[in-house]
Each structure stands twice: as structure tokens, then as C-alpha cells.
Amino acid sequence: MEEAVTQLAPIGSSPSLADTQNRSLFTQGLLPVVGRTPVRYGVGVATDLRSRLGMPTVRAPLPVAPSLLSLFADGGVVRGRTVVCTGDAALSVALAVSAAATRAGSWLAVVGVPHLGVGAAVEAGVAIERLVLAQPPMASREWATTVAALVEGFDVLIVAPPVSLTEHDARRLQSRIVARQSVLLAVNVPGALPTSRTSSDASRMGGNASRVFAGDLDVHADTVSWSGIERGGSHITQRLVHVRVGGRRCPVPREATLDLSCVTNQHAS
Amino acid sequence: MRDQPTRVVVVQFPHWSSYADAVGCSARSAFEPIVRAVVAHVPLVEVTAPGIIVFATRGPSRYVGGDDALAALVHAAIRQQLGAANDASAAQPHFGIGIADGRLTAAIAAQHSLHTGAPHVVAPGASHNVLVDTPVHALVQCVEVIGAVGAGVPGADDVASYREVVSLLQRLGLYRFGDVATLSEADLIARLGAFGRDLFRLAHGMDRHPPLAVAPPPDRVCSQQFDAPVESRDAVLATVDQLATGVVEHLVAHGLAVVRLHVLLESDHGERSERMWYRADGWSASAIVESVRWQLDAWIQHDAPTSGVVGVRLSPEQMVVDAGRQASLWGGERDGDRHAQRAIRRVADMHGAESVTIPTWRGGRDPARWFEFVRSDAVDLEHRVARDAAVPVTWRGSLPSPAPSLVFDVASDAHIDVCGADGQRVSVTSRHAMSDDPAVVRIGATTYDVLAWAGPWPVEERWWDARRARRAVRLQLLLRERGTEQTRAMIAVLEHRVWRLAAWYA
Incomplete structure (x- = not known):
């Protein structure tokens, strides 16, 4: 299955819309697969099938940086999906994943991360003229309503859900994402602040993205090495992150070890 | 034949936004009472931005008996309003009133009036004499009145682009508008592009935009009547959004941009709110919605209309040939941008x-x-x-790349313990030597072992100013959570003998 998909559109080439539509239908298992080769239908058939199933029309996946391409089978992040990011580098990887899309004209909303280091977003390659931060109220229903309002205008959302968020509201939000064909990156932001005054912050930023959201893709990112820093000398110059993409839309997990600063350099060039 | 510039009054508050900050409300809501004080005497004013009011003298001046009387009247009205608003608790904002032929000259007169404290009136036909001796640098101060240089040109930041033009003119030896006026229009256009034509007009005391010679497209006034009074502000604004998009697209199709727009809101009981809006580089749909929001909020807050809105009318009063904007084709606003802005609103x-x-x-x-x-x-x-992102410049002495993804300000007050192997808190001497190597970090209930560290890096800010000086030490730490294999990197800051969590590399 995996090979067949890459065959249809070699990674790195810009896939035509027809290919994209076909491919995402194959990967979603909506078109019959004979043996290991998907049956090729014309675009008309695919579109017709989608409309008969009452599904939204498929748009091209959101682009990702070249170094992340090997992690995403579909040549990018398929629209309408929820990606749950965990691990200690979750936020950095979420920024890296959304960067190429913002450069291509999509808007990015970062919800519930009041202490976002925008410098890191810039380094990740995010076009900050299309970056907006939102702090919705913490109550589950209001939070979900606000984010749903944002979904109307934003292609990519990085959210750190509050502890109060119920699975019911999370599901409603996800169906909103599917209808609007945006991408939701739910991030476990590793906590947080120690003092009593900021304990609310700590709970707010608790890692419950993986608890409430049923991800189409699960991205787990752990730092494997920090280089440059010594006992008293130099400073961190490089950070290697091991990223594993799995989940129900990616039954065969894909893994890669990335240098996050390299993702940046590709954008700069 | 040269077209006659409109004789206008410019009322300018030069540092309005900082004043509004000091008073503690948004620039727009703070400015609204002043607009209303002026509107009490002059029916139709143009509000270009918070801090600037422009209106034509023709009607009001004849009514009150001359420009001087008009200037004195407006001056007194604003003084009274400012006096009523704050009882000498905050510093009164400075403002200037200038009357002259043409917006630029009036703005220059307003600048002059700032220094004298009294309205400055330039006699009819005398604008040229004022401009001859005015340094071209005045363009920078008048940017909000006359509009940005390159309407819609990507990268044309309002003030910065004027600085460039001014610096170019100065390098060419043209220090005053009088010098610029000696050049031919063709030469200016050849050197400065489309703005050269505007500059030629400004230097000759004319307005930037000549009255429109092209016949305006037929159905340019657009209005919407509601069947039932609409009480919801969002619903009204949604309608305005539709109307504005229609108007702007219609005009773009004719190669025009609206610079002066009249907005009328009407309630079921016949109450009206009308206002003239001016924007030298042309109105876009979302900018129109923003302005109507301002107008609507002010109407609800100050006049409290007794019923819902039944009618909205947008009438473009002055249009210019859209030279450089090409909104829907080239960069600029796209559907995605519009949707995002709507969601944000x-x-x-x-x-x-x-x-x-x-x-x-x-x-x-x-x-x-x-x-x-x-x-x-x-x-x-x-x-x-x-205009694309302002690409950040690396600051000397700032943190080296990679940047942390979670950062906490001084105010976050997140105290932590950084201890040596002996359990004593690590301190740093005035020569930036640490008392001990950091070994253990305690953040709340969690204990981390220090694997490596970088620093201490001294931060000395504003050492020349005793009150605002800041002395601190930064430490980059690589930690392992005790009992797990989890490594994390952070920045700790020591200031006033207290360690604080400053950033996580999340």
C-alpha cells in the first residue's frame, strides 16, 4: 500500500490535484484495493464518489518542509485531520510542521499557549505575519466554541487544550475541523510553572491533548541529544529530535531523527 | 489648468496612542469624545486615524463667520472636552489646529500650531508661500494626513518609506518644497515613480488626489434596508462586510479605489449616525468594516439609539484611479486572509x-x-x-539560536531553586563567578539533576539609568528529571538574588 502511494506521486514533485484526490481516497480506504495496487479511477469518479458519500471536497494537503516529507505519507498533512503531538519536543515539532503551510499563505492560530516563544516559531520558519495567538476562556464549552470560531478562518491551529475540556466538546471541534478542512495540531505542552500563583497556568498547560483528542495521526517527538552544551562551556547549538508518526491514519509508523535547526535552514535558503 | 485644492481644517494630536495608553483605554474609544465635540459644531468630519480629524471649511466657516472664528470655536470645544474628561489627573494631550488650502499645508499649519498653542490659519491662496520654505522632512510628520507613499506597494511601511523619500530628496539637494517645485513633473516621475506625481502636486500646494476626471461607475452607492430592525451588532457588521466587499470589488473592476467614504446608519426610529471616512491609499473591505465598527460602537455608546438598525448605506464620495494596488490579483488580500481576519474579529x-x-x-x-x-x-x-513580516534582527547579547519555545516574562514570577552539589543555593558574584557548579534544580515539586550548563551570561541593561537599570545573570541548563530518563533544557535567570524560570525548550 505504502509503495503504491509513493508510486502515484513521487515525493518532492508537486502532485496534481487529481493525484492528491486519488491518493487521499486510497489512504482513507475509500477506493477498492486489488492486491497491492490501487485501482485507478478518473478524477470524475472520485469526486462523484465523495459527493455521493456526502463528504467535503478534497483539497490539496498542507505542505510541510522537505525534511518532514518522509514522515507524512500524503506529501503533507491531509486537511481535516487532527494531529496529536506528544513528547518533550511536541511544541517545537508542531511549529515545524505548520511552518511551510504559513509560508504558502495559510494562517496559523496558536491557542492556549500564552508563553509561546515567538522566536522559536520564527526559527521554525513560521511566517509570523500570519501567526495569531488566542487565549479563549478555560471552560470547556466556551473554549471549544471559540476555537470552532477560529477554525472558520484558519487552516492550521496549534492548541493546548485546557484540563476542563470534555471529550464531547473535543469531538465536536474535530468534526468542525473535518467540515472546514483545516488541520488541528493538539499539543501536550510539558508543564510549566512552579509557584502557587501560577498553578493555574500549570494546570492549563497540562498534557491532556492526548487524553481528549482522538488523533488521526499521533506524533511523538522526543529529544535524543543536545549538542554544544558542556559543563560550563559553550551553549546548545543543535538539538536532535526523534519523531514517530503513527495513529489510525498511519498504520505503519514512520520514524525519523531530525535536526530542528536544519528545518530552519531549509527555509532560510 | 491646475485644480484648486479644498480648503480644510486639520486637527492633529501627535502622540495620541501613547496618551490613550496613559489614560488606560484604547486609542479609538478615547478619541471618540473629541470627535463628538467637533461634530457638535461641524456636521461632517473625516476621521483618518485616532488622533486626526480633517474637515472642509467651506460650509462651517461661512456659518460661524470666517476661518479664524471656526478655528477658535473648534479649539475651545476640544479644550472643554479635554477638561471635562480628566480633571487635571493626567497630562493634557497636545494638539494643533491648522487651516489652509490643501491637506499637506493644513497639516503643516497644525504642526506649527502645536508649538504656539493657538490655531494657525494660512490665508486662502497663500499655501504656496508656506510650502516654499518648509523642509521636505515635514512629509514624515504629515504621513497620517496625506497617506502613505506607495499605496499598496509591498514593503512600503508608512513612515519608513517617507523617510526614504525624504532622505533621497535631501541627497539630491532638494531641502525644501520650494526646491522640489522648481522641477518638472516629468523629472519627478522619472526619479520617484508614481509618487513623483503626487510629490509634484503636494509641492505646488495641491492635494494628492485630483478630483476624479473619470466618470464614476453608475451604481456606486450601495445600501441595505432590513425588513425588521436589527439589534445585533454582529449582524449589522456582517451586512456591512458584504456591502463593502461588493463596493470595493465593483470599483476594482473599474480600476478605481475609494478614498473618501460616507457611511450612514439609520435606526427604526429615524435616528441617524453618519460619518465621513478618509484613507489616502484607498479603502479595502475589511478596513471599511473596522471603521463602521468604530462608528457603530460610538453610536451605541453615546447616543444610545432606541431601536435596531434598519438601514446601512455606504456611498463612495471620492475615488482615485487605482494605480498600484491591484488588490485581488497581486499579493495583497486573498480569500484566506479575509477569512482569517473575519475569524479574528x-x-x-x-x-x-x-x-x-x-x-x-x-x-x-x-x-x-x-x-x-x-x-x-x-x-x-x-x-x-x-508588507511581509518584519524580519527580526539578531540582537547583540541575546540568546543564541535555537530559541526556546516557551518563554516567561519577569512578571511571571516563577521562582525556582538552583543548588550546588552541597545543597546550597548557587549565587553569582559581581564578577560573574558562580559560588558552586549547579547540580540540582527544583521546580515546584519536581527535582532535576543538572547534566550540563552554559553560562553564566551577564545581562546588564540600561546601566546608565539608575531607575531602570537591570542586572541579571542567565544560565542555560540541561536537566534530567530525577527517576526518569527525560532530559529537558531550560533557561534560568538570577536577578535580585532570586532564581527564576525564564524559558523551556519545549
Whole structure:
């Protein structure tokens, strides 16, 4: 299955819309697969099938940086999906994943991360003229309503859900994402602040993205090495992150070890 | 034949936004009472931006008996309003009133009036004499009145682009408008492009935009009558959004941009709110909605209309040939941008403008201060997208790359313990030597072992100013959570003998 998909559109080439539509239908298992080769239908058939199933029309996946391409089978992040990011580098990887899309004209909303280091977003390659931060109220229903309002205008959302968020509201939000064909990156932001005054912050930023959201893709990112820093000398110059993409839309997990600063350099060039 | 510039009054508050900050409300809502004080005497004023009011003298001046009388009247009205608003608690904002032929001369007169404290009236036909001796640098101060240089040109920041033009003129030896006026229009256009023509007109005391010679497209006034009075502000604004998009697209199709727009709102009981809006580089749909929001809010707050809105009318009063904008074709505003701006406005309406913030580069050494989070209603999003991101410059002495993804400001008050192997808190001498190597970090209930560290890096800020001086030490730490294999990197700051969590590499 995996090979067949890459065959249809070699990674790195810009896939035509027809290919994209076909491919995402194959990967979603909506078109019959004979043996290991998907049956090729014309675009008309695919579109017709989608409309008969009452599904939204498929748009091209959101682009990702070249170094992340090997992690995403579909040549990018398929629209309408929820990606749950965990691990200690979750936020950095979420920024890296959304960067190429913002450069291509999509808007990015970062919800519930009041202490976002925008410098890191810039380094990740995010076009900050299309970056907006939102702090919705913490109550589950209001939070979900606000984010749903944002979904109307934003292609990519990085959210750190509050502890109060119920699975019911999370599901409603996800169906909103599917209808609007945006991408939701739910991030476990590793906590947080120690003092009593900021304990609310700590709970707010608790890692419950993986608890409430049923991800189409699960991205787990752990730092494997920090280089440059010594006992008293130099400073961190490089950070290697091991990223594993799995989940129900990616039954065969894909893994890669990335240098996050390299993702940046590709954008700069 | 030269067209006659309109004789206008310019009322200018030069540092309005900082004054509004000091008073503690948004620039627009603070400015509204002043607009109303002026509107009490002059029916139709143009509000270009908070802090600037422009209106034509023709009617009002004849009514009150001359320009001087009009200037004195407006001056007194604003003084009275300012006096009523704050009882000498805050410093009164400075303002200037200038009357002259043409917007530029009136703005220069207003600048002059700032220094004298009394309105400055330039006699009819005397604008040229004023301009001859005015340095071209005045363009920079008058940018808000006469509009940005390159309407819609990507990268044309308002003030910065004027600085460039001014610096170019000065290098060419043209120090005063009189010098510029000696050149031919063709020469100026050859050197400065489309703005050369505007500059030629300005230097000769004319307005930037000549009265429109092209016949305006037929159905340019557009209005919407509601069957039932509409009480919801959002619903009215949604309608305005539709109307505005229609008008702007219609005009773009004819190669025109509207610079002066008249907006009329009408309630079921016949109450009306009308206002003239001016924007030298042409109105876009979302900018129109923003202005109507201002008008509507002010109407609801100050006049309290007794019933819902039944009619909205947008009538473009002055249009210019759209030279450089090409909104829907080339960069500029696209569907995605419009949807995002609409979503931002909606959330700002639901939970207040502070709930949606826009990061704006400010610079500095502290990673939490590299970017400032500005309320969404204080940023012209469209402009921001059109001119691309201000690429941050690396600040000397700031944190080296990679940048931390979670940063905490001084105010976050997140105290932590950084201890040596002996359990004593690590301190740093005035010569930046640490008392002991850091070995253990305690953040709340969690204990981390220090694997490696970098620093201490001294931060000395504003040492020349005793009150604002800041002395601190930064330490980059690589930690392992005790009992697990989890490694994390952070920045700790020691200031006033207290360690504080400053950033996580999340």
C-alpha cells in the first residue's frame, strides 16, 4: 500500500490535484484495493464518489518542509485531520510542521499557549505575519466554541487544550475541523510553572491533548541529544529530535531523527 | 489648468496612542469624545486615524463667520472636552489646529500650531508661500494626513518609506518644497515613480488626489434596508462586510479605489449616525468594516439609539484611479486572509480584543521580550500581511539560536531553586563567578539533576539609568528529571538574588 502511494506521486514533485484526490481516497480506504495496487479511477469518479458519500471536497494537503516529507505519507498533512503531538519536543515539532503551510499563505492560530516563544516559531520558519495567538476562556464549552470560531478562518491551529475540556466538546471541534478542512495540531505542552500563583497556568498547560483528542495521526517527538552544551562551556547549538508518526491514519509508523535547526535552514535558503 | 485644492481644517494630536495608553483605554474609544465635540459644531468630519480629524471649511466657516472664528470655536470645544474628561489627573494631550488650502499645508499649519498653542490659519491662496520654505522632512510628520507613499506597494511601511523619500530628496539637494517645485513633473516621475506625481502636486500646494476626471461607475452607492430592525451588532457588521466587499470589488473592476467614504446608519426610529471616512491609499473591505465598527460602537455608546438598525448605506464620495494596488490579483488580500481576519474579529467580539493577540517584533535581549503581543484591534492585519513580516534582527547579547519555545516574562514570577552539589543555593558574584557548579534544580515539586550548563551570561541593561537599570545573570541548563530518563533544557535567570524560570525548550 505504502509503495503504491509513493508510486502515484513521487515525493518532492508537486502532485496534481487529481493525484492528491486519488491518493487521499486510497489512504482513507475509500477506493477498492486489488492486491497491492490501487485501482485507478478518473478524477470524475472520485469526486462523484465523495459527493455521493456526502463528504467535503478534497483539497490539496498542507505542505510541510522537505525534511518532514518522509514522515507524512500524503506529501503533507491531509486537511481535516487532527494531529496529536506528544513528547518533550511536541511544541517545537508542531511549529515545524505548520511552518511551510504559513509560508504558502495559510494562517496559523496558536491557542492556549500564552508563553509561546515567538522566536522559536520564527526559527521554525513560521511566517509570523500570519501567526495569531488566542487565549479563549478555560471552560470547556466556551473554549471549544471559540476555537470552532477560529477554525472558520484558519487552516492550521496549534492548541493546548485546557484540563476542563470534555471529550464531547473535543469531538465536536474535530468534526468542525473535518467540515472546514483545516488541520488541528493538539499539543501536550510539558508543564510549566512552579509557584502557587501560577498553578493555574500549570494546570492549563497540562498534557491532556492526548487524553481528549482522538488523533488521526499521533506524533511523538522526543529529544535524543543536545549538542554544544558542556559543563560550563559553550551553549546548545543543535538539538536532535526523534519523531514517530503513527495513529489510525498511519498504520505503519514512520520514524525519523531530525535536526530542528536544519528545518530552519531549509527555509532560510 | 491646475485644480484648486479644498480648503480644510486639520486637527492633529501627535502622540495620541501613547496618551490613550496613559489614560488606560484604547486609542479609538478615547478619541471618540473629541470627535463628538467637533461634530457638535461641524456636521461632517473625516476621521483618518485616532488622533486626526480633517474637515472642509467651506460650509462651517461661512456659518460661524470666517476661518479664524471656526478655528477658535473648534479649539475651545476640544479644550472643554479635554477638561471635562480628566480633571487635571493626567497630562493634557497636545494638539494643533491648522487651516489652509490643501491637506499637506493644513497639516503643516497644525504642526506649527502645536508649538504656539493657538490655531494657525494660512490665508486662502497663500499655501504656496508656506510650502516654499518648509523642509521636505515635514512629509514624515504629515504621513497620517496625506497617506502613505506607495499605496499598496509591498514593503512600503508608512513612515519608513517617507523617510526614504525624504532622505533621497535631501541627497539630491532638494531641502525644501520650494526646491522640489522648481522641477518638472516629468523629472519627478522619472526619479520617484508614481509618487513623483503626487510629490509634484503636494509641492505646488495641491492635494494628492485630483478630483476624479473619470466618470464614476453608475451604481456606486450601495445600501441595505432590513425588513425588521436589527439589534445585533454582529449582524449589522456582517451586512456591512458584504456591502463593502461588493463596493470595493465593483470599483476594482473599474480600476478605481475609494478614498473618501460616507457611511450612514439609520435606526427604526429615524435616528441617524453618519460619518465621513478618509484613507489616502484607498479603502479595502475589511478596513471599511473596522471603521463602521468604530462608528457603530460610538453610536451605541453615546447616543444610545432606541431601536435596531434598519438601514446601512455606504456611498463612495471620492475615488482615485487605482494605480498600484491591484488588490485581488497581486499579493495583497486573498480569500484566506479575509477569512482569517473575519475569524479574528469574531473571537475578539466574543471575548474582547485582548483574547486574540498578534506578535509584533520589538527586539531585546530577553527572549520573552523579543515579541510583544498586541491586541488584535490595534493592528492593521491586512497591511501587516501585505508588507511581509518584519524580519527580526539578531540582537547583540541575546540568546543564541535555537530559541526556546516557551518563554516567561519577569512578571511571571516563577521562582525556582538552583543548588550546588552541597545543597546550597548557587549565587553569582559581581564578577560573574558562580559560588558552586549547579547540580540540582527544583521546580515546584519536581527535582532535576543538572547534566550540563552554559553560562553564566551577564545581562546588564540600561546601566546608565539608575531607575531602570537591570542586572541579571542567565544560565542555560540541561536537566534530567530525577527517576526518569527525560532530559529537558531550560533557561534560568538570577536577578535580585532570586532564581527564576525564564524559558523551556519545549
